[in-house]
Amino acid sequence: MAENGNGVSGVEIQLENVTKRYPGSREPAVKDFNMTIPAGKIVILVGPSGCGKTTTMRMINRLIEPTSGRITIGGEDALKLNGDALRRKIGYAIQQAGLFPHFTVAQNISVVPGLLGWDKKKINDRVDEMMDLVGLDPAEYRDRFPRQLSGGQQQRVGVARALAADPPVLLMDEPFGAVDPITRGNLQDELLRLQSDLRKTIVFVTHDFDEAVKLGDKIAVLGNQSTIQQYDTPEAILANPANDMVAGFVGAGASLKQLTLLRVRDVEYADDALTVVASESSPSELRKRMNEAGKTYALVLDARRRPRRWVHIRDLSTAGSLAVAGRPVGDIVSTQSTLQDALEAILSEGGNAVVTGSRGEYVGTIDITTVTDVLQQLREEHDAGSAAS
Numbered sequence: 001m002a003e004n005g006n007g008v009s010g011v012e013i014q015l016e017n018v019t020k021r022y023p024g025s026r027e028p029a030v031k032d033f034n035m036t037i038p039a040g041k042i043v044i045l046v047g048p049s050g051c052g053k054t055t056t057m058r059m060i061n062r063l064i065e066p067t068s069g070r071i072t073i074g075g076e077d078a079l080k081l082n083g084d085a086l087r088r089k090i091g092y093a094i095q096q097a098g099l100f101p102h103f104t105v106a107q108n109i110s111v112v113p114g115l116l117g118w119d120k121k122k123i124n125d126r127v128d129e130m131m132d133l134v135g136l137d138p139a140e141y142r143d144r145f146p147r148q149l150s151g152g153q154q155q156r157v158g159v160a161r162a163l164a165a166d167p168p169v170l171l172m173d174e175p176f177g178a179v180d181p182i183t184r185g186n187l188q189d190e191l192l193r194l195q196s197d198l199r200k201t202i203v204f205v206t207h208d209f210d211e212a213v214k215l216g217d218k219i220a221v222l223g224n225q226s227t228i229q230q231y232d233t234p235e236a237i238l239a240n241p242a243n244d245m246v247a248g249f250v251g252a253g254a255s256l257k258q259l260t261l262l263r264v265r266d267v268e269y270a271d272d273a274l275t276v277v278a279s280e281s282s283p284s285e286l287r288k289r290m291n292e293a294g295k296t297y298a299l300v301l302d303a304r305r306r307p308r309r310w311v312h313i314r315d316l317s318t319a320g321s322l323a324v325a326g327r328p329v330g331d332i333v334s335t336q337s338t339l340q341d342a343l344e345a346i347l348s349e350g351g352n353a354v355v356t357g358s359r360g361e362y363v364g365t366i367d368i369t370t371v372t373d374v375l376q377q378l379r380e381e382h383d384a385g386s387a388a389s
């Protein structure tokens with residue numbers, strides 16, 4: 001795919017005065033919709049059930065024909081593109097992956113390249129490349145049928161299929177709606193990782209505001225008939241909801257949600273834990289050091305300085321070696337983790353969560369007061385902001 005500078009392969013989409021009136025309905029499902037979707041960004045459409053999100057999105061790839069209005073994709077009139085051109089330009093991934101049940105994974109991923117008449121070798125290479133991209137080993141999964149995959153794996157195949165013809169635009173309709181929350185979080189992380197390389201223009205529909213905040217460069221909060229209530233960055237929407245409807249959607253936990261926008265590296269975490277490399281010391285030496293430093297807890301590291309165990313000074317009188325003293329470190333966060341992840345780790349650890357650097361090495365610890373201080377500061381900034389406006 002040709003890139004238009006800065007590694008962006010996506011193109012701008014414009015919707016102008018787009019209306020959809022379904023036959024037999026009195027009111028249009030989408031009324032006079034105007035939006036510019038910037039090239040190479042993820043734009044999320046959120047809003048209550050039935051507000052018109054899916055109708056709006058499907059008009060972009062003409063699965064639904066607009067009643068009136070104009071849609072351009074990279075400057076070209078979408079309503080004038082033929083089927084092949086649309087498929088080349090727009091990938092489409094939906095909830096429950098929408099895979100053909102009697103096609104193998106490879107055949108599913110090959111559908112659009114096949115329609116576009118690519119030769120066999122090119123298609124085969126592309127299948128392997130796409131499977132690697134979404135983290136499925138081709139040797140193992142190529143010839144499986146969808147029913148032989150987990151829900152998360154099916155979604156990955158759905159994304160691979162949508163990307164197979166390397167379209168500049170990707171439409172995703174609740175693509176992770178049908179999987180459990182942990183798999184969903186993983187799929188979201190993978191999409192962000194993919195997008196940092198691919199820089200497609202992605203339009204993504206979801207009910208889930210947290211998902212919107214995590215994934216979106218911009219979020220459009222839609223009301224009935226797809227009326228745009230607010231179209232802005234997640235930060236701006238969280239800090240200043242435009243009206244009561246948006247505020248309701250954002251929810252009372254708005255400042256908590258802002259924790260998903262901040263990373264551990266952005267805050268001042270502590271780096272004063274007493275640490276010891278297990279193979280370089282003994283329980284009695286460590287006890288002496290802890291007494292001198294006035295610490296009741298120490299963190300035992302392995303030879304590569306990765307955190308392994310928490311020990312209380314009491315554990316040291318009975319332990320034979322530091323490799324087995326105390327208890328294993330549980331949830332760990334990295335400097336890249338969001339404060340939301342850090343908060344969960346702190347709660348599950350029941351105190352300090354260990355922070356690691358890029359190679360998994362100890363760099364510090366973070367506790368609940370760090371998080372509550374940040375929340376307090378966000379609230380004060382928000383109050384000052386609303387007082388000023």
Ligand SMILES: Nc1ncnc2c1ncn2[C@@H]1O[C@H](COP(=O)(O)OP(=O)(O)OP(=O)(O)O)[C@@H](O)[C@H]1O
Pocket residue numbers: 022023025029047048049050051052053054055056207
């Ligand atoms: N084929 C159709 N014929 C008639 N009305 C339709 C059709 N498809 C959707 N609608 C109506 O258009 C409106 C918008 O539907 P749409 O599916 O776009 O909403 P949505 O925001 O995506 O909803 P959800 O979040 O529940 O999927 C709804 O009132 C729906 O009943």
